[in-house]
Each structure stands twice: as structure tokens, then as C-alpha cells.
Amino acid sequence: MPRVSRVSVLQVGRVRVRPDNVAGTWRPMLWWTAFSRAWTGWLPVNVVVVEHDRGVLLVDTGQSRASMEPGYHPGGLLGWAYRRQAEFVVDADDDLAARLAGLGLTPADVDTVVLTHLHQDHAGNVGLLPHARVLVSADELSLLDESRPAAHGVLPEHVAPPSVTFTPVRPTPLSTPVGPFTTGTDLYDDGTLVLLPTPGHSRGSQSLLVRRPDADPLLVVGDLTYDPSLLATERVPGTGATGQQRASTRAVNALVGAEPGLRVIAAHDPAAADRASGGHT
Numbered sequence: 691m692p693r694v695s696r697v698s699v700l701q702v703g704r705v706r707v708r709p710d711n712v713a714g715t716w717r718p719m720l721w722w723t724a725f726s727r728a729w730t731g732w733l734p735v736n737v738v739v740v741e742h743d744r745g746v747l748l749v750d751t752g753q754s755r756a757s758m759e760p761g762y763h764p765g766g767l768l769g770w771a772y773r774r775q776a777e778f779v780v781d782a783d784d785d786l787a788a789r790l791a792g793l794g795l796t797p798a799d800v801d802t803v804v805l806t807h808l809h810q811d812h813a814g815n816v817g818l819l820p821h822a823r824v825l826v827s828a829d830e831l832s833l834l835d836e837s838r839p840a841a842h843g844v845l846p847e848h849v850a851p852p853s854v855t856f857t858p859v860r861p862t863p864l865s866t867p868v869g870p871f872t873t874g875t876d877l878y879d880d881g882t883l884v885l886l887p888t889p890g891h892s893r894g895s896q897s898l899l900v901r902r903p904d905a906d907p908l909l910v911v912g913d914l915t916y917d918p919s920l921l922a923t924e925r926v927p928g929t930g931a932t933g934q935q936r937a938s939t940r941a942v943n944a945l946v947g948a949e950p951g952l953r954v955i956a957a958h959d960p961a962a963a964d965r966a967s968g969g970h971t
């Protein structure tokens with residue numbers, strides 16, 4: 691049985707987005723993409739490191755330093771939409787390898803990567819982790835087969851380089867349901883690390899439940915929300931499939947009720963590191 695010894699939240703890049711992205715409004719996405727002049731403050735791009743006695747697991751890989759180079763993002767109309775929706779900065783000390791070094795780890799120490807989804811601020815460093823098994827939902831991987839993955843926010847040249855082999859994840863019935871979730875993937879068959887389907891932000895978005903021996907459990911949700919305090923009222927982000935996001939949000943809220951002390955860790959929540967270590971609930 692893997693025993694989780696340490697969970698760390700690393701900032702691997704920063705992002706700012708439109709307020710309509712954080713919490714959807716009546717304004718259609720195309721409208722605020724074109725006309726919004728407001729930005730949020732700078733938010734972290736969080737990577738969660740789970741160290742346990744079977745190895746080191748990352749949830750997401752953060753923003754690549756290469757994204758600071760011109761030409762990383764698409765050109766044309768799509769590139770305009772990308773630039774209007776989000777701005778990213780990756781400082782030298784925000785580099786994934788530099789952040790892992792702060793924990794006494796190197797990229798080669800990472801055995802398993804769980805990608806919540808394939809957007810480049812989550813999967814952009816996957817090519818730096820040569821030894822890792824990379825778990826992505828099969829539904830999310832199907833985006834790579836679309837005629838224009840970039841129209842779905844997926845840049846294959848950065849998030850699916852030829853050096854990476856993905857392990858597709860297909861939710862199957864769980865022997866012990868996790869709150870309202872009857873399907874998922876129990877990574878070690880003991881309920882310690884369980885992948886759960888939470889689609890909506892993207893077609894195959896998934897979350898990871900982490901049960902720790904001496905601390906509250908965590909649910910790492912990627913971009914299901916930017917701010918866990920919005921979950922209770924079902925305020926979902928302004929991008930993605932709204933109905934699916936609401937359904938996934940309701941399921942997560944039911945899990946919060948079923949799993950005592952559960953803390954939700956979101957990819958762009960400035961309080962995530964504090965929540966994981968015990969400050970917030």
C-alpha cells in the first residue's frame with residue numbers, strides 16, 4: 691500500500707485571465723474575449739507533487755519556459771483569441787526543474803505524471819520528464835485526433851511531443867465508490883490515489899483524489915474551478931462546456947460532503963499551497 695509521505699504545490703509559471711473566465715457570466719465567450727479590458731491579478735500555475743513510497747507522482751507539469759519565445763502560440767485569429775484570453779510569464783525560478791530541485795528532486799525522479807487535461811499550462815513540460823508514465827484520460831487524448839486541436843486549446847507540438855507516450859485512462863467501476871463517483875481509476879487498488887472523471891473544462895478533464903495518512907485528503911481538480919470558494923454556488927468558469935462543468939461541480943461538492951476534511955486544490959488558486967499544507971480548508 692503506497693503511503694503518501696509529502697504533498698507539495700509548486701508554482702511553475704504565472705497566468706492572468708479575464709474575470710469572465712474565472713466565473714462565467716451572461717456574456718458569451720466570444721464577447722468577453724474580444725472586448726474585456728479587465729485582467730485578474732497574476733495567478734500561479736500550480737503543479738502538485740505527491741511523494742509516496744512507490745515513487746514520485748506529479749499532477750500536471752506547469753507552463754514551459756519555451757512559451758516565452760515568439761511563435762510558441764498559434765498565429766492568426768486563433769492566436770489573437772489565445773492572447774486575449776490569457777497571459778503567461780515563466781521566470782527562471784519558476785522553471786519546473788528549478789522548482790523540483792527545491793524539493794531535492796530532479797525530473798528523472800518523476801515516475802508518474804497525471805495530466806488533468808492537455809492545455810499547455812498543464813502539459814507544457816511533459817517532454818522534460820523522460821522516465822514518467824503519463825496518464826491522460828482517453829477522452830482528452832481524442833482531442834489530438836481532431837482536425838484542429840488548437841481550436842480546443844490543445845497544442846500537440848508542445849503537449850504531445852514524439853518523445854512522450856501517453857497511457858490512456860478509461861474510468862471503470864470502482865470496487866468502493868468515492869462519494870458520488872462510481873467509476874474512476876484506483877492507481878494502486880487501495881483508495882490512496884484515485885483518478886476521477888470531471889469533464890467540462892475540456893472534454894476529458896480528470897481530478898486526482900489523494901488520501902494521506904496524517905492529513906486531510908486532497909482533490910486536485912485542475913481547471914474545474916479557479917477558486918474553490920465558487921464551487922458551493924456552482925459558479926463555473928466562462929470557458930468550457932457549462933452543463934458538464936456544473937455536473938462535475940455537483941459531483942465534487944457531493945464528494946466534499948462525503949469525504950471528511952477534503953480540500954480542493956485548483957491549478958490557478960493562489961491559496962492552493964496553503965490549503966495542501968493545512969492553512970485553509
Ligand SMILES: [Zn+2]
Binds near residue numbers: 807809891913
Ligand atoms: Zn485549462
